Amino acid sequence: RKQNKMSTTTTTTATTTVACLTIFLLVCSYTTRGQPSNAKPFDPRHWRDSRCATAIKYDDASQRRLPGSSSAYLSTPMSPTSTFEDCASLCCDDWSCITFEFTPGAPMTPGSLTGGWINHDSYRGTSNINIIENDAGLTAVSLDVRNSSWSSATGFIIAPNKGWMSFDYSGKNNRTFNISEDRNTLYFERLSFDPIDFTQNFTRAGPLFPGGGPCKSTEPCCTFRDDIDTLVPNPPHSGIRTGVRSMLSPRQPPLTKSTYITNATLNPHMISGINGDEFPITWGKDGNQYTGAGDNQQQQSPGHNASSSPLSFMKVIGGPTEMGCGNASNPITDPKPICKNISIVGDPIPVKGPQASAACPAWHGPEIPNLKSSGVISIDGVLYWAVSCFNYGDDPVFNRQRYGPAWIVTSHDYGVTFNITATPTDMFTGRLAAPRFIQYGQDTAAPDGFVYLYFPGTMSNAAFFENNDAILLGRVHKLSILNRSAYQFYAGQSADQQARWTSDDTIATPVWEFNLMTSVQQANYFPSIQRYIFANWAWISYDGNPRPDHTGDERNGRTGHQRTQLTLVEAKNPWGPFNIFYQNDNWSGSDGSMGGYTPVIPPAWITKNSFWIVFTQCCGNPRPPFNHYNFNAQQVTFNVAH
Numbered sequence: 099r100k101q102n103k104m105s106t107t108t109t110t111t112a113t114t115t116v117a118c119l120t121i122f123l124l125v126c127s128y129t130t131r132g133q134p135s136n137a138k139p140f141d142p143r144h145w146r147d148s149r150c151a152t153a154i155k156y157d158d159a160s161q162r163r164l165p166g167s168s169s170a171y172l173s174t175p176m177s178p179t180s181t182f183e184d185c186a187s188l189c190c191d192d193w194s195c196i197t198f199e200f201t202p203g204a205p206m207t208p209g210s211l212t213g214g215w216i217n218h219d220s221y222r223g224t225s226n227i228n229i230i231e232n233d234a235g236l237t238a239v240s241l242d243v244r245n246s247s248w249s250s251a252t253g254f255i256i257a258p259n260k261g262w263m264s265f266d267y268s269g270k271n272n273r274t275f276n277i278s279e280d281r282n283t284l285y286f287e288r289l290s291f292d293p294i295d296f297t298q299n300f301t302r303a304g305p306l307f308p309g310g311g312p313c314k315s316t317e318p319c320c321t322f323r324d325d326i327d328t329l330v331p332n333p334p335h336s337g338i339r340t341g342v343r344s345m346l347s348p349r350q351p352p353l354t355k356s357t358y359i360t361n362a363t364l365n366p367h368m369i370s371g372i373n374g375d376e377f378p379i380t381w382g383k384d385g386n387q388y389t390g391a392g393d394n395q396q397q398q399s400p401g402h403n404a405s406s407s408p409l410s411f412m413k414v415i416g417g418p419t420e421m422g423c424g425n426a427s428n429p430i431t432d433p434k435p436i437c438k439n440i441s442i443v444g445d446p447i448p449v450k451g452p453q454a455s456a457a458c459p460a461w462h463g464p465e466i467p468n469l470k471s472s473g474v475i476s477i478d479g480v481l482y483w484a485v486s487c488f489n490y491g492d493d494p495v496f497n498r499q500r501y502g503p504a505w506i507v508t509s510h511d512y513g514v515t516f517n518i519t520a521t522p523t524d525m526f527t528g529r530l531a532a533p534r535f536i537q538y539g540q541d542t543a544a545p546d547g548f549v550y551l552y553f554p555g556t557m558s559n560a561a562f563f564e565n566n567d568a569i570l571l572g573r574v575h576k577l578s579i580l581n582r583s584a585y586q587f588y589a590g591q592s593a594d595q596q597a598r599w600t601s602d603d604t605i606a607t608p609v610w611e612f613n614l615m616t617s618v619q620q621a622n623y624f625p626s627i628q629r630y631i632f633a634n635w636a637w638i639s640y641d642g643n644p645r646p647d648h649t650g651d652e653r654n655g656r657t658g659h660q661r662t663q664l665t666l667v668e669a670k671n672p673w674g675p676f677n678i679f680y681q682n683d684n685w686s687g688s689d690g691s692m693g694g695y696t697p698v699i700p701p702a703w704i705t706k707n708s709f710w711i712v713f714t715q716c717c718g719n720p721r722p723p724f725n726h727y728n729f730n731a732q733q734v735t736f737n738v739a740h
Contacts (some may be wrong), residue, residue, distance in 0.1 A: 132451055133222035147641035150190035153344035156182070162332040163197055163340040165249055166226075166241040169325035170199075176318040178203060182339040185320035189343055193639045195322040202337035203317040204230045211236065211255075212316070215300040217246050223328035227300065231255075234335030236261060252333045266331070274299075274494030319415050323403065336470040346664050348642030348683050351634070352610050356631070356677035360670050362736040364680065364711075370730035371421045372412060372440045375714035376471045378620050379414065379532065381701040383479040387414040388513055389712075390471030390483055391729070394446075406435040407447045408461040409469040409485060411513040415439040418703055418710050418731040440729060443513040449485050450518075454586065457503055457523035458487035472504055472564070473620065474552065475535035478542055478578050481509040483516065484526075484533045488563070496614075498646045502531025506580060525582050529570065532563075536621045536630070536672060537701040542624070544574040550672050552609075552632070554618050564695070565636055565646045568608035571673050573599070588673050597673055609673040610634075615663070618696040621672070626706050628739050629668045633697035633711055636663045642683065647717055660687040660693030660717060662724070666734065687730075690723035691715055693722075694730075708735045 104259045157163065172195075174188060185200035204212040211231040216224055217240070225242035236253040240246040248271075253263030256274075261284070266272040270291075275284045284300040296463035313319030332338060374391030380389050396412045414421075422438030449469055458467035472484040486504035507523040526533055536550040543549045553570040554560035571588035578584035586599040587606035600606065610616065612634070621632035638661050639645035647660060666680040687692045697713040710733050715725035 099282045102595060110467060127252060129466060139239065145193065146191050147346065147643060147645065148345050150188060150343060150641055154186045154190075154340040154341055155344060156186070157329060157339070157355075159339060159687060160332055161340075162338050163199060163323065163428040164228040164243065164327040164330050165239045166243050166473075167323065167325070167327045169197070169323040169327055169691075170321050171324055172322045173311045173313045173585045173627045174320045174322075176320055177327070178317060180318045180320075182341075185318075185339075186341055188320050189322060189341075192322055193641065193643075194324050194639055195328055195343060197323045197340060197342050199321040199323070199338065199340045201313075201321070202272075203314075203319075203320045204232055211277075211281070211284075214303040216285075216303050218299050218301065219246065220295065220297040222247055224370075226303070226408060228616055229300070230336065232335070235259065237333040237336040238265065239333070239336075239338070239363050249330050250333050250336075253286065253555065256402045270619060273298075287534060329405075343640055345640055345661070347644045348636075348638045351615070351665055351667075351677050351678060352679075353667065353676055354439060356450070356668055356679035358677070358739050359627070359679035360737050362652045362666060362680035362734060364664075364682060366686075366691075367732070368691075368726070369418055369421065369731045370726045371423050371731070372437050373435075373437065373728055375727065376408065376619065376696045377698055377712050377714070377729055378471055378473045378484075379514070379698055379700045379712065380474045381533070381540040382481070382512060384512060384542075385702075386512070387700055388412070388443075388474060388476065388481055389729075390474055390485070392470040393727075394442075409447050409449055409471060410442050411444055411448055411483070411509075411516075413438055413443050413513065414700070416615060421731075435728070437729075442501075444509075444515055446512075448516050448518070449507060453519060453523050457505075459489050471531050472501070473535040475537065475549060476541045477542075477549065477579070479510070481543065482535070483509070484535070485509050486526075486531055486561075487523075487531075493560075493562065496565065496644070498565060500591070501561040501563060503527045504531045504533055506533075508580070520579050521582070525609065526553075528559040529553060529561050530572075531555070531561040533572070534618060534620050536623060537699075539625065540702055546618075547576055548573045549576050551578055552618055552621055556618055560708075562646075564617050565614050565644050567611065567613045567661075568616060569610040570603070570604070571607045572606075573610045589675075597671070612636075617695070618624050619696045622699045622701055622704065622709075623672075623740075624704060624709075629670065631666065631668050631699065631709075632665065632670050633699070634665045634693055635697055636694065637693075638660065638663050638683075660695075660715075662692065662694045664694065680734065687715070687726070691725050693717060693725045694721070708733060710734070 101626040116286045158571040185198050189195040191197040209230050215227050215229055217227050218224055223245050225245040228239045238251040239247050243249050248265045251263040251265040255261045259277045262274045265557050273286045275286045282302040286298040308442040374394035376392045377389045379389040381389050390411050392409055393613045394407045417438050421440055454467040461468035468488050469485045470488045472486040474483045484506050486501045489500050491499050503524045505523045507518045508520045509516045530553045532554055534552040538544050551572045551695045554566045556567045572585050574585045589598045589600040589608040592598055614635040617635045618632050621630055623630050637646050662685040664682045664685040667676040667678055669676045686692045694713050697711040699709050703710040710731050712731050
């Protein structure tokens with residue numbers, strides 16, 4: 099395993115070609131059609147899933163997706179003979195494309211009104227529109243419906259310098275217009291219901307198409323969107339067609355279905371609390387629960403003036419329905435509800451200083467290290483908090499966000515103060531850089547006196563925030579948590595099925611392998627059913643293939659709405675074998691919000707036949723349904739076979 103580890107490390111750092119081959123073998127439905135001319139040797143955005151084309155849903159020709167939507171992110175000029183089906187095929191070549199629009203080219207003739215125009219409305223301002231003139235008449239499409247207050251219009255030229263248009267198929271809003279001598283301005287008449295000083299005219303602007311792409315009005319164009327917009331009437335004879343890409347099933351975890359835990363149900367109702375992400379949580383000796391949060395912009399408690407923090411520590415009092423959170427003024431720009439029973443304790447940025455800054459990238463300033471909350475556990479009244487340095491993407495294939503190095507800080511006063519130098523900052527590196535403590539209940543280690551940890555990572559000595567390959571298992575006696583040399587790692591089983599342990603992590607044996615689909619934040623032991631349970635999550639594409647966030651290819655750096663596969667598993671032992679008892683390939687809230695990640699199980703919120711998961715959502719564009727970048731809770735209920 100040492101030799102394999104060295105070879106895979108070389109592969110990842112030296113070239114992406116072999117990495118491409120490795121990933122390609124995982125998803126046999128991929129081809130590499132659609133690579134742009136300037137693509138790197140491997141560009142995962144342009145993987146093509148062979149199932150996509152047969153699962154396209156074409157909108158009826160009498161309707162189209164709302165024009166002018168902010169979901170449009172790319173327009174591609176097409177050859178004169180291109181068809182609607184060719185546009186659908188292009189959409190399948192780009193993993194950000196969810197819906198698409200095909201606009202046929204209109205021949206430009208002298209004096210033709212075909213082209214881009216600016217609508218000047220004396221009451222509503224200006225907006226961009228397209229006009230197509232052909233044998234069927236005139237079709238106008240607004241590219242900014244909010245400002246124009248109409249989406250489309252149809253009409254005819256009724257005299258050399260006069261025309262007529264009907265807006266949004268309204269029998270009431272029919273207007274004639276005069277055409278200027280140079281045919282660059284259309285002057286519309288005022289109707290009886292218009293204000294007395296109302297004026298409206300169109301002025302020619304040149305070629306203009308949805309998405310702001312390089313298309314010309316005289317050639318076919320294919321526009322990609324990363325959201326599913328509302329259907330509106332499509333003007334007759336416009337030739338514009340739209341369609342939707344189907345959500346395909348993802349790869350399945352290589353596990354069997356549990357026969358012990360049955361009928362598991364995830365309640366779609368979601369309770370949202372304090373702001374932040376990554377909430378590993380433990381049950382303290384005082385009866386409260388304690389958690390750390392990354393990227394926290396929570397409104398601070400009295401005495402705390404910081405407006406944001408890469409890493410804060412919080413106390414949770416009571417149950418999930420007792421958080422006592424007030425609604426934020428705006429869930430998108432100000433997602434920071436004040437919660438009566440969830441509050442920051444101690445310094446809003448508790449881990450900082452020269453040692454941390456030397457180990458980690460900077461976060462919004464040179465003196466603040468970029469850290470994430472990796473794991474926390476309470477043992478005999480002491481809080482042990484694993485924190486990990488973090489960056490926002492340097493992986494050559496997916497630009498996954500890298501962890502490491504990681505170390506453990508301690509608190510003897512429930513998080514009010516921390517000893518941030520309790521361990522060296524390079525305590526855990528490489529694929530061990532994201533330590534996750536297994537919870538055994540209130541303020542306790544395992545019955546054998548050991549503390550057990552999962553380490554999600556890759557087979558190439560790295561640990562990423564999302565979409566890893568495998569999980570390693572470690573343990574250390576509770577009296578030696580701060581001693582790195584005391585840690586042991588699972589190395590398989592002996593002939594008599596006993597776990598073997600080694601101090602050499604390079605020869606550790608993964609207890610779980612699911613390439614590019616592994617992310618785990620915490621595990622819990624349920625003594626009432628004698629099972630270990632954890633939630634695995636993975637961000638996936640519309641085609642169901644691995645797709646981490648921060649891939650760097652989407653408009654605004656984000657997808658429209660991130661898709662998540664959530665899997666709940668159980669095992670008798672922390673090394674497995676694991677069995678699935680719940681799976682959701684499009685995990686979302688009751689309001690349709692998506693992008694769930696980092697699910698953990700608060701140990702104090704476990705009953706005989708239920709538990710709660712706490713998670714965050716991220717990171718769609720600002721269009722409904724909005725994600726909730728908060729301490730979110732959903733309940734899971736289940737039965738146990740007798």
